[in-house]
Amino acid sequence: MSSKSNPLVTLINAVFQLDKDWVSRVSMAMIVMSLIWGILGIxxxxxxxxxxxxxGLSQTLVFTSQEYYGGITLHGVRDLFGFAVQLEVAIFIFLSYKLLNFQPRAKWFLNIGFILFNIAFMLMEGPIVAFPTFNDNYFGATGWYYLNPIGIPNYSEYVISPLWFIGYELMDIGVYIYVIWLIYHYYLVSRNMKEKLPIFAVFALMTSLMIAIGWSGETAANTWDILAYFGLVGLDPIANQIAFWILGHSIVYIVWMPAVASMYYLIPLLAGKPLYSDKMGRVAALLYLIFSNNVPIHHLYMVDLPVSVKIMQEVLTYAVVVPSMMTFFNLWATVKGAQFKPNLISVWISISFAGAIAAGVTGIANANISFDSIIHNSMWVPGHFHAMIFWSIVPAGFATLYYMVPMLTGRMWYSNKLGWIHMVGYMIGTAMVVVGFDALGLAGLIRRAEIYPLIPAYVTPEVVASVGAMIADFATLIWLGNLVITLLKGRSANVEGLSVSDTVTTIAMQLGYEGPSLNEISNKLTTAISRIVKIKA
Structure with a gap:
């Protein structure tokens, strides 16, 4: 059988872009690894x-406590860092390369960053032993909160392998290599560019700087942990936690910025109208950079710190709302009066816009010290940031991947119908998860409670959230299957030689909604309800 007709060879060529330039190959490799870590995190x-x-249903525990706690921690590490951060950097690298048409340099440097970043998550997992008996060490059972000094000799009864902290350190180095490479190329572009950077590129640059600043606290905290682990320095746990949470809060904005950048790029483009205020968008990008990294104590309100410091942090947290309100107004004013043409890109980016508002409201509530005293460390907190991830960050990611995959592979998506089925299933499932989490938090259930009082206020939301997670995961498998079939059998996208904007609009037209219109659905529902009423009468 020839290599051209071999499905495995076809898939490998499509996945790793062996016939494309090296920036496309590295970008695709980062996307593939981000999806792998994302699936493992799910x-x-x-x-x-x-x-x-x-x-809640049978008073049985399927997994050991170590597997449960380690799984939750690795879910956060893999999905926030391995998936979200790596995917956003890949998107920024590839689209900046295409939009700005720069000559890429330092291939070796970017490759080293890719290798170190992804090796890091293997070390954080801990060794998995399959023979003679299965054993998963789960280094991540230390806890997502990074409650220093857990896991460190002479400071904690529960001591873990130093590979957990070394894994974090390699991830830090990999992240800095990623953003240094990107910032360096923006510097090279700025030397020869007479016009202003496109608004998408502005957000890519601001996010790179945001990562560089935000990661400094976590890097300092983790380096401190490694030195303390080997007895070279002492520890101040509160200072260490504050340093870590410089990233702990800014990561929310770091992973949301690609969604904002995508909104600024896709919404005016698909609406066929210029951005209402280009200057307002650029100012918003700068304000995000200024305010996103200076509220580490926002997550430490219940720690014994001066009240004046906590109030200052509360005010600074509210300040981050300003660029968000500017963004929402700017984009709303842009599309006002435009005709909405539903396709998989336009609907996903619209969900991202609406979801950011819905999820962001709960974030404003979290910033209030009085309200935080009620919901602190409860399931309300995961409810808030999962809403932000499920309803804004991930939808913008899907909107972007729906045009990036054809750009990278030259193949059009195999099935629009599978795309719409995935969207409906995903939104139903994630809504159930968020509603369940919020209900648990307001009922007073703390995070990471593998056992809890068997009362309806806890059992019912737990079941709702769990069933919702299964629905959303099954829907995501449909999307993943559509992606694999696309790489194998997708028709030619015919976008070679087109600009990025023309490519997006061309692909969007091919991903259009082919079912009944909203008016037709409304008429059918009205007719059906009328018939039911007549039958009952």
Whole structure:
């Protein structure tokens, strides 16, 4: 059988872009690895959902406590860092390369960053032993909160392998290589560019700087941990936690900025109208950079710190709302009066816009010290940031991947219908997860509770959230299957030689909604309801 007709060879060529330029190859490799870590992170989360649901339904624990706690931590690490951060950097690298048409340099440097970044997550996992008996060490059982000094000799009864901290350190180095490479190329572009950077590129640059600043606190905290682990320095746990949470809060904006950048790029483009205020968009990008990294104590309100410091942090947290309100107004004013043409790109980016507002409201509530005293460390907090991830960050990612995959592979998506089925299933499932989490938090259930009082206020939301997670995960498998079939059998996208903007609009037209219109659906529902009423009468 020839290599051209071999499905495995076809898939490998499509996945790793062996016939494309090296920037496309590295970008695709980063996307592939981000999806791998994302899928593993979803499995981790599903383990936690099953554990909590089974306790409520049958008072049984399917997994060990170490597997449960380690799974939750690795879910956060893999999905926030391995998936979200790596995917956004890949998107920024590839689209900046295409939009700005720069000559890429330092291939070796970017490759080293890619290798170190992804090796890091293997070390954080801990060794998996399959023979003679299965054993998963789960270094991540230390806890996502990074409650220094857990895991460190002479400071904690529970001591873990130093590979957990070394893994974090390699991730830090990999992240800095990623953003240094990107910032360096923006510097090279600025020397020869007479016009202003496109608004998408402005957000890519601001996010790169945001990562460089935000990661400094976590890098300092983790380096401190490594030195303390080997007895070279002492520890101040509160100072260490504050340093870590410089990233702990800014990561929310770091992973949301690609969604904002995508909104600024896609919404005016698909609406066929210029951005209402280009200057307002650029100012918003700068304000995000200024305010996103200076509220680490926002997550430490219940720690014994001066009240004046906490109030200052509360005010600074509210300040981040300003660029968000500017963004929402700017984009709303842009599309006002435009005709909406539903396709998989336009609907996903619209969901991202609306979802950011819906999820962001709960974030404003979290910033209030009085309200935080009620919901602190409860399931309300995961409800808030999962809403932000599920309804704004991930939808913008899907909107972007729906045009990036054809750009990278030259193949059009195999099935629009599977895309719409995935969207409906994903939104139903994630809504159930968020509603369940919020209900648990308001009822007073703390985070990471594998066992809890068997009362309806806890059992019902746990079951709702767990079933919702399964629905969303199944829907995501449909999307993943559509992606694999696209790489194997997708028709030619015919976008070679087109600009990025023309490519997006061309692909969007091919991803259009082919079902009944909203008016037709409304008429059918009205007719059906009328018939039911007549039958009952």
């Amino acid at each position: 499995i981790d989360a599903l383990m936690a959902r099953i554990q909590e649901m089974m306790w």
